[in-house]
Amino acid sequence: MLPDDVIYLDGNSLGPLPKATKTRVLEVLEREWGHSLIRSWTDHGWIDLQFRVGEKIGRLIGAPAGTTVVADSTSVNLFKLLAAALHMRPGRAVILTEEGNFPTDLYVAQGLTALLQRGHVLRQTADVMSKLDDTVAVLMLTHANYRSGAMHDMAALTRAAHAAGALVLWDLSHSAGAVPLRLDADGVDFAVGCGYKYLNGGPGAPAFLFVAKHLQDDLRLPLTGWLGHAAPFAFESSYRPAAGVARAVVGTPPILSLAALETGVDIALEAPIAAVRAKSLRLAELFIALTEQEGGFRLLTPRQPAARGSQVAFAHPDGYAIMQAMIERGVIGDFRAPDVLRFGLAPLYVRYVDVWDAVAVVRDVMRGEAWRDARYQQRRSVT
Ligand SMILES: Cc1ncc(COP(=O)(O)O)c(C=O)c1O
The missing domain is CATH 3.90.1150.10 (Aspartate Aminotransferase, domain 1)
Incomplete structure (x- = not known):
């Protein structure tokens, strides 16, 4: 519209x-929240919604089932996955990124290194390829630059990072729904991205995150909330991570925004x-x-x-x-x-x-x- x-x-x-979003959100308001109330968590599938929409986004970004979930904002997801990546590369101090990356990516990395106090540094460079060495824990890049619109070669950079022993985290905010992506085929480790740009999910739509299958069992996240627990409704007093990418969920998802995002993603999947x-x-x-x-x-x-x-x-x-x-x-x-x-x-x-x-x-x-x-x-x- x-x-x-x-x-x-x-x-x-x-x-x-999207026209369909207006109808769908009204339906969620009136029929689901208005009428079914809390029963909607099961009767209308709210409890699975962020996984269902995550799977659909996975199809848009070339990610297999069980690797993508919708949660939080892009900034928060960056924090979560960057921390997990550093944990997987002990002994390596550098988060490598490009000059001119989107500020939130830089600020989140700076905040994380300050919090950890373990000597990590964020290194910004105009030529990431030449700076990939055995000090780099994670290469953190935005696939399509927010200012210039320049797009990196995801396959080549991912390969180069892996050859240096580093992990790779891609910010897909300006790519998802706009350009073909093959996260699985390109061997990508981690990715995050926005729901409100080319996915047309609405202002402040929740974001998505991707974790490659082979890394999921070792994923140690800094935000361990009750909905990322192995058994949230057991209400245990100690955290046990859920299996797979589900552990990257923290708290209760925004259902109205998720419903809006799903409609946007459904439209994108048609083309x-x-x-x-x-x-x-x-x-x-x-x-x-x-x-x-x-x-x-x-x-x-x-x-x-x-x-x-x-x-x-x-x-x-x-x-x-x-x-x-x-x-x-x-x-x-x-x-x-x-x-x-x-x-x-x-x-x-x-x-x-x-x-x-x-x-x-x-x-x-x-x-x-x-x-x-x-x-x-x-x-x-x-x-
Ligand atoms: C590359 C990139 N990352 C992240 C964001 C925004 O993150 P958040 O949704 O957490 O504000 C933007 C917003 O324009 C962006 O361009």
Whole structure:
């Protein structure tokens, strides 16, 4: 459901509301919560919902059954899995990551190393390949960069990390539902990702996490909550981990948000991901070619199709004001400091004509210098 007067190019930040989600959430409110009340945990399958949606997301990311579950936020899942990874590599002190990774990934790693006080360090580098050595416990990367839209070669980096004896944790926030993923085939150890971007799960949708089958029995997590216990309803006084990925669950899941996420994921599963990817690349080609005709924008996204996710980013010194002027004219993208205009091209609902019309607005804003208006200069709290 998109308003008629909007071209929405921000599904890489918050996916739009699917029509089916409105119906489904109302049903959960009225029939399940409203009528069945607490009986819904069993009668309407609430207790299994995060596993059911996790399995469905697993199908989107190339993960086998029993490896993916929905829980918590991406930030919290990062904390949990990063801690587990460090525990699996005693004697190695480094969490290796890329410069320019999403801040939460960096901050969570910094918080964890400070908490552990065991000499771990977060190392940020422009060239992770050359820094993979026997000090690295875990390589933590975001598959598609939130700012530039550049996408890593997951298979090659995972192989290189393993050759150095390190584990790999991928943040799939900008990939899940947007690009083909083969976590199992690529030998990935751990992954996390957002539910509210290309999965269209709604604002603050719960996140997902993936743990490779062969690592699950050794998974020691720092947050050991009652729903990750082997027998939650035995109410024992000591923690015993649940079998498999279920131990990564901490507390009671947000059922309304899970129901919304499931609908978004169901829609994503209907579209063959190869077709989604092909359309995404063609949308990007068109968008880049037309926008570059305007001049003044510096493309940050790689030109090589295989090296980009599903967003296009341009740098412009007046990027903030330009984006504000575009938003006021109905073309919604977003801005990331210091100078980046981001445009999410979510193929499930962005059409070629939208790209054409969006660039007409770019042209209008640039040629008429509309962005110079004083009201576009004032920074809002969310950009
Ligand atoms: C790469 C990446 N990781 C994580 C997040 C957000 O994590 P959380 O949902 O915990 O706020 C984002 C949000 O944009 C992101 O781009």
